[in-house]
Amino acid sequence: MLESLLSGTRKLSLWLTWLGGTLIVLSAFLVTLEVFLRKLFNISLGGADEISGYAFGVATAFALSFALFERAHIRVDALIGVLPRKLHPWLNLLGLALLIGFAAVVATMVWGMVADTLQHGSRSITPMRVPLAIPQIPWLFGWILFVATGVLLGLVAIKRWMKGDLDGVQDLIGVKSIDEQIKDESV
Numbered sequence: 001m002l003e004s005l006l007s008g009t010r011k012l013s014l015w016l017t018w019l020g021g022t023l024i025v026l027s028a029f030l031v032t033l034e035v036f037l038r039k040l041f042n043i044s045l046g047g048a049d050e051i052s053g054y055a056f057g058v059a060t061a062f063a064l065s066f067a068l069f070e071r072a073h074i075r076v077d078a079l080i081g082v083l084p085r086k087l088h089p090w091l092n093l094l095g096l097a098l099l100i101g102f103a104a105v106v107a108t109m110v111w112g113m114v115a116d117t118l119q120h121g122s123r124s125i126t127p128m129r130v131p132l133a134i135p136q137i138p139w140l141f142g143w144i145l146f147v148a149t150g151v152l153l154g155l156v157a158i159k160r161w162m163k164g165d166l167d168g169v170q171d172l173i174g175v176k177s178i179d180e181q182i183k184d185e186s187v
Contacts, residue, residue, distance in 0.1 A: 002156050009149055013065035020059030027052035054135035057072040061142025064076070064103070065149040070184075073099060077175040089161050092173045093154060100150030107143040114140050 005071055027048075034048040067073055079087060116122070117132045124130040153173055160168040178182070 002159060009065070009145075009152055010069050013062075013069060013149060016062040016145070017066040020062035023059045024056035026041060027055040038162075042143050046051070047080065047126065047130075048125060050126050050128055050130065055128075058135060058138045058142065058160065059144070062140045064142060064146040068099075068146065068149050068153060071174070071176050073166055075175055080175055085166070088174060089157070089166060092169065093157060096150060096154050096157070096173050100147055100154070103150065104147050107140070107147050110136070110140045110143050145147045 030045070030048045031052055034045050036047060037043050044182045080091055083091070118138055122132045124132060157169045157173045158179065160172065
C-alpha cells in the first residue's frame with residue numbers, strides 16, 4: 001500500500017515539476033515580450049515581473065517533492081562514506097527528518113499567511129492588484145506536498161529497513177553515489 005502511494009506521489013510530483021517548468025518558460029516568454037515591446041514601441045504590458053515572481057515561487061514549491069524523489073536536495077555527506085554501513089540508514093533518516101521538519105515549519109508559516117490573505121482579501125500593492133491567494137494557494141500546496149512526500153518516503157524507508165533491505169533504503173533516501181550521479185548525468 002505504501003509503495004503504491006509512493007509511486008502515485010512520485011507521478012504527481014513529476015507532473016507538478018513539469019507544470020512548474022512550464023510556468024517558468026511562459027514567464028520567460030512574457031518577460032522577453034515585455035522587453036521587446038518596451039524597446040521597440042515604448043509600451044509595457046505591465047506586471048510581467050510580478051507574474052514571473054509568482055510563477056517562480058510556485059514552480060519552486062512544486063519541484064521540491066520531485067527533488068526529494070531524485071535525492072537532489074543538497075546534503076553534507078563528507079562523513080557518511082567513512083562511517084559503518086549499518087549507520088547509514090540512521091543518518092539518512094535523520095537527514096530526512098531534519099529536512100522535513102524544516103519544511104513543516106515553513107508550510108505552517110505559509111498556511112498562516114494564506115489564512116490571513118483569505119481572511120483580509122489581501123491584494124498585491126502593484127497596479128495589477130492581484131488577489132494574493134491566487135499564487136499563495138498553489139505555493140502552499142507545493143510545500144504541503146513536500147512535507148507529505150518526505151513523511152511517506154520516511155515510512156517506506158523504515159519499512160524497507162525493518163525487512164533488512166538496506167539497498168532499498170539507500171536507493172530511496174540515501175546520498176547518491178558518484179556512480180549514480182554520473183549515470184544520471186549521462187541519461
